[in-house]
């Protein structure tokens with residue numbers, strides 16, 4: 120089974136883009152081939168090591184960001200908000216789990232979207248669906264919806280701009296965001312919040328503030344060094360023209376590296392064993408994610424691991440389950456057990472967003488905070504019962520005050536969805552909902568930690 124960065128072209132391409140001019144595609148791919156990489160192989164190796172630790176339970180993965188990044192949102196305040204929410208959530212998670220958090224953004228390349236239908240109809244007019252800014256434009260006109268290969272190059276440039284700013288912020292100038300006293304936690308005062316939870320969140324914030332203050336008072340190490348802010352990048356590796364154009368050899372290293380992101384993943388709609396995406400991903404050296412919905416056969420999960428990670432390399436495979444709150448207890452255990460029986464290893468991560476979509480009577484796509492939290496909690500339970508480790512969580516979220524998901528203490532109601540619905544695709548948790556989610560998961564991690572501590576010797 121020989122492999123090349125182009126061998127995917129011999130396979131069936133799910134969600135293939137109907138470009139109308141192959142010469143234009145070739146020109147865009149040629150341009151991308153010579154542009155410098157967005158990430159490096161040694162950063163990718165570092166992430167692989169961290170993911171291996173998360174697999175073993177000594178780190179925890181927090182992956183999050185937009186469902187669909189847009190080029191018009193490639194702006195300072197949007198990027199800062201995204202980093203801020205991931206950073207603040209990660210500090211809350213460190214507090215509960217007492218282990219380092221690996222932060223991975225769905226950013227700097229999350230521009231291609233799979234769609235359930237290739238065509239969208241409004242009234243009498245049918246046009247190609249919007250497949251993300253890497254492919255076409257959201258406006259409902261024939262011109263905007265034409266698949267334009269040059270957008271791949273634009274998406275690359277916007278990814279580079281985003282990443283450049285992220286790298287600068289991570290290297291400094293970001294420290295104030297470490298301080299819980301500067302966080303916007305107004306939602307904690309909301310009447311709908313259970314008093315016991317409120318007390319626990321406030322305690323967490325106080326303790327975090329005290330711990331950070333204490334470390335700063337020591338003076339020898341800055342908080343910045345202690346909580347060294349690393350952000351890795353990830354996106355769905357959907358458009359294989361784009362991915363393979365940036366896939367290359369690296370001097371003095373073996374193999375091919377997809378240098379568009381540290382962690383590309385295969386989506387639920389493109390993970391066919393004999394399809395183009397699995398073919399492409401099996402040949403790259405990056406760690407890779409695979410989304411798994413409730414319909415995947417347990418034997419298929421094992422077959423995917425065999426195909427994508429034949430040597431069972433540590434930190435290579437991230438299995439991102441997105442079952443739906445009502446399915447997880449039924450669908451997840453057989454998958455975990457099949458993997459256990461096969462003797463293969465992977466990092467298990469919960470994406471509690473994509474199995475919990477609902478549409479309101481008015482036709483708005485939303486998700487309920489309780490369903491999202493319910494899926495995470497049940498996924499923790501299932502792994503505990505199976506003797507496996509849930510090593511991370513994956514969210515669609517934003518640091519802005521959008522009204523896209525309903526529920527949570529700050530109480531976005533169905534009738535509020537129109538107030539600030541800004542997502543280009545799926546509904547995201549807003550700042551307050553994402554923070555509350557982090558507090559809930561952190562509490563859960565703290566409880567597990569306390570319960571698993573060996574009993575003290577008596578007498």
Ligand code: PEP
Nearest residue numbers: 186386387388410441473
């Ligand atoms: C996504 O992560 O935005 C997505 C489309 O997910 P899935 O492939 O799990 O449906």
Ligand code: CO
Nearest residue numbers: 186515544545
């Ligand atoms: Co989505």
